[in-house]
Amino acid sequence: MYNTDIPTRAELPTSAQLLRSTFMAIVAATAILVSIVLPAEYAIDPTGIGRMLGLAEMGEIKAQLAAEAEKDRTAGQQGAVPVAVPTPDRRSGLLDWLFAEFLVSPAAAQTTPARRNDEMSITLKPGEGAEVKMVMIQGAKVNFSWAVTGGVVNFDLHGDGGGQETSYQKGRGVPGADGVLEAAFDGNHGWFWRNRGTSDVTVTLRTSGSYAEIKRAL
Numbered sequence: 001m002y003n004t005d006i007p008t009r010a011e012l013p014t015s016a017q018l019l020r021s022t023f024m025a026i027v028a029a030t031a032i033l034v035s036i037v038l039p040a041e042y043a044i045d046p047t048g049i050g051r052m053l054g055l056a057e058m059g060e061i062k063a064q065l066a067a068e069a070e071k072d073r074t075a076g077q078q079g080a081v082p083v084a085v086p087t088p089d090r091r092s093g094l095l096d097w098l099f100a101e102f103l104v105s106p107a108a109a110q111t112t113p114a115r116r117n118d119e120m121s122i123t124l125k126p127g128e129g130a131e132v133k134m135v136m137i138q139g140a141k142v143n144f145s146w147a148v149t150g151g152v153v154n155f156d157l158h159g160d161g162g163g164q165e166t167s168y169q170k171g172r173g174v175p176g177a178d179g180v181l182e183a184a185f186d187g188n189h190g191w192f193w194r195n196r197g198t199s200d201v202t203v204t205l206r207t208s209g210s211y212a213e214i215k216r217a218l
Contacts, residue, residue: 065156124195131218133190134211136183142209145178151201154194161187
């Protein structure tokens with residue numbers, strides 16, 4: 001004998017109820033996209049809510065850093081140095097966000113990479129930028145610290161992969177930072193630095209945690 005009560009046909013949701021729930025989810029996703037995601041990620045604020053909440057300024061900073069990174073990538077492609085990490089398509093990223101948020105379940109977790117420790121130093125001339133990425137799986141954590149010798153830099157700590165993008169932290173005129181980076185999804189996660197000073201600076205990065213590899217992408 002089974003103790004679980006089997007619902008009757010009358011208790012099951014109707015097709016109209018399922019369609020209404022799906023429609024409400026799409027409306028909610030669109031509202032979040034327009035009022036929060038677009039201002040914070042792309043500096044697009046059609047409703048004005050993002051600027052009221054201070055999200056539009058965040059998006060403007062990220063857009064500026066992304067434009068600078070793309071400019072350097074383009075310059076690298078024209079020269080002899082290949083670019084290791086392409087810039088994701090932002091339009092497809094928005095669609096992927098909506099699809100993943102409301103229509104599909106997360107992918108199965110991968111095997112966590114062995115723990116490793118790395119250190120690297122990068123010298124930036126005035127106006128020069130550099131990007132360093134780690135290959136991480138969702139939920140992996142990395143302890144990090146980086147310091148600037150000879151000045152300060154603008155930076156963006158971000159991630160991309162599988163049609164997703166995120167910015168964990170950013171700043172202007174910063175001499176260094178430390179903390180713990182936890183990957184929000186499978187992909188490449190790391191830093192973009194820009195020297196806006198008038199003299200050369202050196203950024204020294206130290207990392208310790210679970211990631212497959214670390215490389216300078218730009």
